[in-house]
Amino acid sequence: MDKHIAVFTFPYSSHPALLLNLTRRLAATAPTAVFSFFNIEKSNNLLFANLSCNNILRYDVSDGIPDDYVFVGKPQEDVNLFLAVAEEELRKGVRVAEMDTGLKVSCLVVDAFFSFAADMAEETNIPWVAFWTAGACSLSAHLYTDLIREKCAPLVDGGSAGSDEEIADLIPGLEPVRPSDLPSGVVLGNLKSPFSIMLHKMGTTLSRATAVPINSFQELDPHVTKNLSSKLNNFLNIGPFHLISKEKTKTPIKLDDEFSCISWLDNQKPSAVAYICFGTVFTPPPHELVELAEALEESKTPFLWSINQKSNKHFPNGFLERITVSGTGKVVPWAPQDQVLNHVAVGVFVTHGGWNSVLESVGAGVPMICRPFIGDQHINSWMVERVWGIGSRIEGGNFTKHATRCAFEQVFSLSKIRNERIEALKDLAHKAVTPNGSSDQNFKTLVDVVTGAKAISNVF
Structure with a gap:
């Protein structure tokens, strides 16, 4: 093995499955690289139940939930507990993986939520790939959160009046949008929750990433894609993921239909x-x-x-x-x-x-x-x-x-x-996922970034 890529997943909702999907695609394209995949045990148990891939190594990290902890039903309670320990746990996990493999990590591929990866990459002078699991429109809202909050100042302070009024130029590349249509935590909701703070910090940090791949195709949002490409390094639409496996096999994937x-x-x-x-x-x-x-x-x-x-x-x-x-x-x-x-x-x-x-x-x-x-x-x-x-x-x-x-x-x-x-x-x-389609070409660029085949100008 000549490269060691550390993969950090946000262990909730559909995030782990999507990042493992991306990891498997990268691992198949770079068979001489080893990928260390970090996730909480409960999520990893589901993901790796039937997975066989020689160059993807599973690593479990703590979910931050104390053994004697009793959930009281607070919003995002499990997520907040994990976020409190995430950076420390992932740093510790990287050290273990480097000892196991005998290879220093050469690239970080992480859920975009983890903005602390920017500091980790800077400390070791390696690329940081921030994977956004959703669309360009929501990513843009988080990237421009400070600008949006400035234009919607009364709403940020907890008000709701005016949240259904459309505002022009709220998000560059998009038509007039209502504040109430923005993702939670941008101007409405609990802006001081750990989750909202994490998203805000992500938006202010993403410009430091070596590449920002997303699960979409650039023809869906050409104006937003153009704007984000001017703000982010290697902004790459590499989806839709669910169509890629179909394109490779040329046949629909047959799933169980237990309920007819x-x-x-x-x-x-x-x-x-x-x-x-x-x-x-x-x-x-x-x-x-x-x-x-x-x-x-x-x-x-x-x-x-x-x-x-x-x-x-x-x-x-x-x-x-x-x-x-x-x-x-x-x-x-x-x-x-x-x-x-x-x-x-x-x-x-x-x-x-x-x-x-x-x-x-x-x-x-x-x-x-x-x-x-x-x-x-x-x-x-x-x-x-x-x-x-x-x-x-x-x-x-x-x-x-x-x-x-x-x-x-x-x-x-x-x-x-x-x-x-x-x-x-x-x-x-x-068409985007066909050979030489836009997503296929963007994925090739991503592989070059991850494996070091592409000259990178913004590695720290």
Whole structure:
């Protein structure tokens, strides 16, 4: 082995899986390099259960939770405990990995959240690659947080009046946007929480990174990409990740369909079904579940709904029994989302607007109805509606029968302009990951940075 790359993952949500995906791609391209992958034990156990890769080494770090700790239900409680020990634990882990391999770390590939990696890289004069797991629009909001806060000064102090008023030039490269559509922690929310402080520090530090790859494709946000490329070193769109494996195999990845979602869709009319899923973390409050369920039933909209089983108790009385008898709907605890979205029967995706879901919907050419909750979901949903024109946000921000029925009527109206837009973006997404496509070319640049094949001007 001639190179030693240390990989730091933020161990929550979809971050570990995405960074391991990137690590595997890099490891396959650089077989003579060794990659030390640092993560908390619980997350690593899931990631490495069926992984076999000779040049990726697993390292577990502490999650910061004391043995006798009792959770009290505070927001991001586990995340805050981890952040308190993250830098110390990762520095310690690097020393162990260097002793194990006999190689000094030659590059840091880390979740962009970890701005302390800039100091670690400077201390040893090595490249620092900061991987952003989401889109260019949300990254731009964090990069320009200080400028945004200056323009929205009254809101920063805890006010909410004016948060729904559009402001021009709030984010360079984007159309006028409402402060309420910005990611949590930029101007609204608890700006003094450890998570918000981490994001703010990230935004002020990213210009020091040797490269900033993101899970997107540059044709999706050309104006934002151009602006970020002028502010960051080697700003590289290298996604969508979920399409890359398909391009390599030239065949769809077949996933388990334990709950017969695909066979149910096979019996539905083309572009008639609403697929509903809010990810594995988020669920609308009980009263919204009732409103959404009643709107589906009263409008007779065929639907496939993936939701955790403990939420079934919140559905209207007899709802599950009635849809089963009528055959108009199917509720499951899990669905093979990419396969579902690419099924000819699916006509709309009702989603929380998480970045992975947005990319999967774009890659499948399916319009969206967005109900965002936190984080980048708000700005992603705004982009879906206002910038890309490939869907809509639920009116008022919450599910009501009226807003839901209006959203379905709008999406199923077969808008020629909207359908042309999403088909065009779908084609661009697929082309980006083909050989010599924009994302493929950007990934080659990233490999050069990580392996040292590219002359780097901003290594400390």
